[in-house]
Amino acid sequence: MKIETQCLHEGYHPKNTEPRVVPIVQSTTYVYDSTDDVAAVFDDPSKSLIYSRFENPTVMAVEEKIAALEGGIAAMCTSSGQAASFLSIFNLCSAGDSFLSTSTIYGGTVNLFAVTMKKMGIECIFVDAEASEEELRKAFRPNTKAVFTETLANPALAVLDIEKFAKLAHENGVPLIIDNTFPTPVLCRPIEYGADIVIHSTTKYMDGHAVQVGGVIVDSGRFDWTNGKFPDFTEPDESYHGLIYTEQYGKMAYIMKARMQLMRDFGCYPAANSAFLLNLGLETLPVRMKQYCENAMTVARFLEQSDKVESVNYPGLSGNPYYERAKKYLPDGCSGVISFVVKGGRSAAVRFMDSLNLASNVVHVADIRTCVLHPASATHRQLTDEQLVAAGIEGGMIRLSVGLEHIDDILEDVKQALEQI
Ligand SMILES: *Cc1c(COP(=O)(O)O)cnc(C)c1O
Numbered sequence: 001m002k003i004e005t006q007c008l009h010e011g012y013h014p015k016n017t018e019p020r021v022v023p024i025v026q027s028t029t030y031v032y033d034s035t036d037d038v039a040a041v042f043d044d045p046s047k048s049l050i051y052s053r054f055e056n057p058t059v060m061a062v063e064e065k066i067a068a069l070e071g072g073i074a075a076m077c078t079s080s081g082q083a084a085s086f087l088s089i090f091n092l093c094s095a096g097d098s099f100l101s102t103s104t105i106y107g108g109t110v111n112l113f114a115v116t117m118k119k120m121g122i123e124c125i126f127v128d129a130e131a132s133e134e135e136l137r138k139a140f141r142p143n144t145k146a147v148f149t150e151t152l153a154n155p156a157l158a159v160l161d162i163e164k165f166a167k168l169a170h171e172n173g174v175p176l177i178i179d180n181t182f183p184t185p186v187l188c189r190p191i192e193y194g195a196d197i198v199i200h201s202t203t204k205y206m207d208g209h210a211v212q213v214g215g216v217i218v219d220s221g222r223f224d225w226t227n228g229k230f231p232d233f234t235e236p237d238e239s240y241h242g243l244i245y246t247e248q249y250g251k252m253a254y255i256m257k258a259r260m261q262l263m264r265d266f267g268c269y270p271a272a273n274s275a276f277l278l279n280l281g282l283e284t285l286p287v288r289m290k291q292y293c294e295n296a297m298t299v300a301r302f303l304e305q306s307d308k309v310e311s312v313n314y315p316g317l318s319g320n321p322y323y324e325r326a327k328k329y330l331p332d333g334c335s336g337v338i339s340f341v342v343k344g345g346r347s348a349a350v351r352f353m354d355s356l357n358l359a360s361n362v363v364h365v366a367d368i369r370t371c372v373l374h375p376a377s378a379t380h381r382q383l384t385d386e387q388l389v390a391a392g393i394e395g396g397m398i399r400l401s402v403g404l405e406h407i408d409d410i411l412e413d414v415k416q417a418l419e420q421i
Contacts, residue, residue: 078215093117161325191220309343355421
């Protein structure tokens with residue numbers, strides 16, 4: 001099936017007289033006929049449902065759909081994108097381990113990796129995504145367990161050379177984890193280029209309507225966890241009466257461990273109602289992505305012509321350093337997010353933003369409504385000047401998330417706000 005069809009039909013297949021739309025199963029728990037039935041499900045939780053802290057039919061329908069969209073074997077939803085980032089790494093790393101991450105990633109992820117996970121004894125080694133293979137090879141250590149990166153970095157809009165990173169990760173016997181939030185599987189499916197795990201903040205385009213916060217982890221099912229680097233997958237799990245994930249679940253070892261061990265213990269599972277809302281967004285995702293890309297391209301070209309604008313960063317523009325790479329990895333468009341730098345630095349950026357009428361000033365991105373953000377004073381506020389430079393952020397930089405209003409209205413608003421600078 002093509003992705004438009006998958007978005008509508010994957011994950012839920014009603015039988016005779018069942019509801020056409022995926023039902024909201026608002027129940028914490030599930031009934032069993034006997035004590036033996038309960039015991040059996042505790043022996044192998046994949047057989048049936050136990051408790052909505054880690055599994056729920058509404059959420060699972062959405063998980064199945066997203067796994068299909070990304071070309072993965074299975075998926076697990078989380079209550080936020082942050083939870084997905086955290087669990088994707090914590091499923092592989094314990095105290096004393098390290099992992100690599102490109103430095104041009106979402107500010108919240110930088111905090112999580114550089115500050116919070118450090119307190120857990122897990123070290124994140126930040127690398128420059130554009131460094132040579134030789135340099136990147138040097139960053140790996142014997143205790144390195146994963147490589148983490150973003151397809152289209154938020155907000156630097158750097159397009160990743162996915163194949164280069166997949167190759168380096170695999171040479172070192174570790175999986176490549178990609179945050180594919182901005183492109184969504186409509187514009188890029190990283191597994192096709194060698195990624196092993198794909199994560200998302202579903203809060204962004206996937207939902208698209210700004211009605212739920214959520215995340216998801218998708219397992220490609222392709223990584224070999226028995227290569228000697230991942231004893232937690234190949235040795236008995238004490239917390240599951242000696243179960244061995246690779247033996248019990250084979251290709252599904254990663255995602256089953258994430259659910260049975262980590263989701264059981266952390267409980268950051270979305271509510272059924274949130275998954276229902278996310279599903280509504282997913283149904284129209286391909287139509288929306290197409291229009292976001294078209295509107296953003298028009299706005300980017302307009303900004304490029306303005307004498308109030310110093311530079312425009314949108315990988316779809318022919319002068320962009322990532323233009324060629326975007327043609328390979330994002331052939332159908334580069335999403336609706338543009339970043340640009342106005343002349344006059346931070347104060348001019350603030351004046352522009354406060355002059356907008358239609359576009360809202362929100363700490364959000366990838367919404368159906370056009371919105372703007374000043375990264376240096378919001379999402380990336382906690383970063384040091386050096387980290388800001390590493391993340392590709394300047395004081396006069398504005399992140400414009402182009403929505404689905406009529407393009408004439410969006411251009412009119414941007415134009416009048418530029419005149420106020
Ligand atoms: C927003 C975002 C996150 C964090 O997701 P939340 O749903 O806000 O927790 C992670 N990665 C990227 C690329 C994001 O844009």
